[in-house]
Amino acid sequence: MTDTHPVLELRNVNKSFGPIDVLHDISLKVKAGEVLCLLGDNGAGKSTLIKTLAGVHKPTTGEIWMDGGRVSFDRPKDAADRGIATVHQFGGTFPLMTIGRSFFVGVEPTKGWGPFKIFDRKKANAVAVKAVQSFGITRIDDGDRLIGGLSGGERQSLAIARAVHFGARVLILDEPTAALGVKQASHVLRIVLEAKKRGIAVIFITHQVTHAMAVGDHFAVLIRGALAANFMRGEKSREEITDLMAGGEALADLDAYMESHDGHAPDLVS
Amino acid sequence: MNSLSFGSLARRPEAGSIVSLLLVVAFFVIFGGVQIDRFLGAASWVNLAANLGIVALPVGLLMIAGELDISIGAMIPAGSMSVAIVSGYYGLPIELGIAVALGLGVIVGLINGLLTIKTSVPSLIITLGSLVAMQGLVLAGSVLLTGSAGVALKAPEWAKFLFGHFFGGSYQVLILWWLALTAIYVFFIHFSRFGNWIFAMGGDKDSARNAGIPTDRMTILLFVLSSTSASFVGMCGAILFNSAQVSGGMNYIFNTIVSVVVGGVLLTGGFGSIVGIFFGAITFAVVTQGIYFTDIDRNWSSLIIGVMLLLAVLMNNSFRQFALNYAPRKKK
Ligand SMILES: Nc1ncnc2c1ncn2[C@@H]1O[C@H](COP(=O)(O)OP(=O)(O)OP(=O)(O)O)[C@@H](O)[C@H]1O
Ligand SMILES: [Mg+2]
Secondary structure, eight states, X not given: XXXXXXXXXXXXXXXXXXXXXXXXXXXXXXXXXXEEEEEEXXXXXXXXXXXXXXXXXXXXXXXXXXXXXXXXXXXXXXXXXXTEEEEOTTSOSOTTSBHHHHHTTTSOOEESSGGGOEEOHHHHHHHHHHHXXXXXXXXXXXXXXXXXXXXXXXXXXXXXXXXXXXXXXXXXXXXXXXXXXXXHHHHHHHHHHHHHHTTOEEEEEOSOHHHHHHHOSEEEEEETTEEEEEEETTSSOHXXXXXXXXXXXXXXXXXXXXXXXXXXXXXXXX | OOTTSHHHHHTSXXXXXXXXXXXXXXXXXHHHOOXXXXXXXXXXHHHHHHHHHHHHHHHHHHHHTTOOOOTHHHHHHHHXXXXXXXXXXXXXXXXXXXXXXXXXXXXXXXXXXXXHXXXXXXXXXXXXXXXXXXXXXXXXXXXXXXXXXXXXXXXXXXXXXXXXXEETTTEETHHHHHXXXXXXXXXXXXXSHHHHHHHHHHHOHHHHHHTTOOHHHHHHHHHHHHHHHHHHHHHHHHHHHTEEESSOOHHHHHHHHHHHHHTTOOTTSSOOOHHHHHHHHHHHHHHHHHGGGSSSOTTHHHHHHHHHHHHHHHHHHHHHHHXXXXXXXXXX
16 A cells, blocks of 8 residues: 555544543544454444544544545545545445435436436446346345345345445444354455555455454454553464453453552452 | 236235225125216215325325425315415405415425424324424414404305315216326326436435435425415315315325225335326225215225235235345246
């Protein structure tokens, strides 16, 4: 990459909801063509972090930078306009709309003139089907199908294909594989890799180490809203990562204990 | 793609309403001894369907978008009373009366819409508030201004021609408005991009907003549309019958909701069609007016409506399932 600046960077971001501090001093970078896996226990603040990136929340303090310039998002639309796309857990949020229609929600292709512009269904369907097929999901071939009739993996794939089609540069996926079976999840992981190959920065939240190991280049672990670890692929073993994800809380407790007990670990009780 | 196959028709939101209409007509013909030609030519049910349909269309759109407006029950008498008071009691030009009637609809719609987007209170409750408030305002206002609860109105020829006369014997001119409005709605909802926005709003308002759809403006617009349509129907009634009463209108609340649901709109929003709502209003009108043409005691019509409504809700659910599960099978 000739681009030396990270696509997206957080500098000392804090976020609190009234008296509740959720994020503490987070600094993170993600480059183009890189998959950043955001790991952490339930309630660690992962969703809050990505909502801050997506313009849903504003950081209480701290800065967000894109391509070496400071940015500020007042609403999700601002982040979207800068190419930050979020795909939610269940992908298609409009279960009763057709593939073609939901693909183009808000940016419908039209034909005709003046007040008589009509929604170009054929074109919408064709573009949507082509976009998702280019990600290797060839089973989707009819843009008139309803989103609700697709499998979870297909929905995720469609949502990702949609984001990429509309020029996403940063793709945020909040637990895309959580509700999926093994085969469906592997579809989604393949699509994550395909997005990465296209030079998109991917931020991927997951609770499953296998999924993180399969696609991640860069890992960040959140524990109670603080960045507990931030490392590249290969710098830590699978065991260490598993430990960080599952036992991160326990480790933090351990540190706290040792600090207040002159560096002694607690006795093991079995 | 054979888009006219039975399968693809059955998946459409209006399928249920067309089936129920056919069933009701068949029932009346077989068990009620209806002469089908006399029945089809009758104005009574067409008039009712037109009055109901003009209000049911925007109410149905609100339901597709995930909202509800019951204040229409007060907007019908509000529309008829305001034109009658302004142009009948005070004798001011009919243009002014029409403007006041429609303007009142716009204002109430704006209030309903603004309250809905600014608060997280369900629109059912908000419009319940405006329903009761408008009822009070119309009654107290007309007693205060005219000293009575009924006002006569003598509209000029052109106004009667446009809004309130009978053609072909006893067909209200409102029927033509209803047909024209239905055509306009079909265009905007099913052919232009705005329809997509409304379905997206009913599917998930937050995602729709994030996709760049002006959800707030659309919500306000739909509320303005429904309360203005209701006051329009009220206004046309006053011009047609040369008088207006403060009472009446309440049954429109239930009748429009029944029409909309029988028309295949999902109560949870996000699914439905203009053609469905159109047929929903016809079905309702056929049941309640058509029963007079049968040997069946008319008191049974409520039972039929109730059963129809329940069936429609169940059917809508299975149509929805049907539509969701649709995957084209390549047979050839
Ligand atoms: N709007 C809010 N107001 C107050 N507290 C909030 C708000 N949003 C999140 N929180 C709190 O912030 C903490 C982090 O929540 P968040 O949803 O970011 O966790 P998460 O890491 O995504 O968890 P999970 O793995 O369960 O999805 C939680 O304790 C939550 O209760
Ligand atoms: Mg979360």
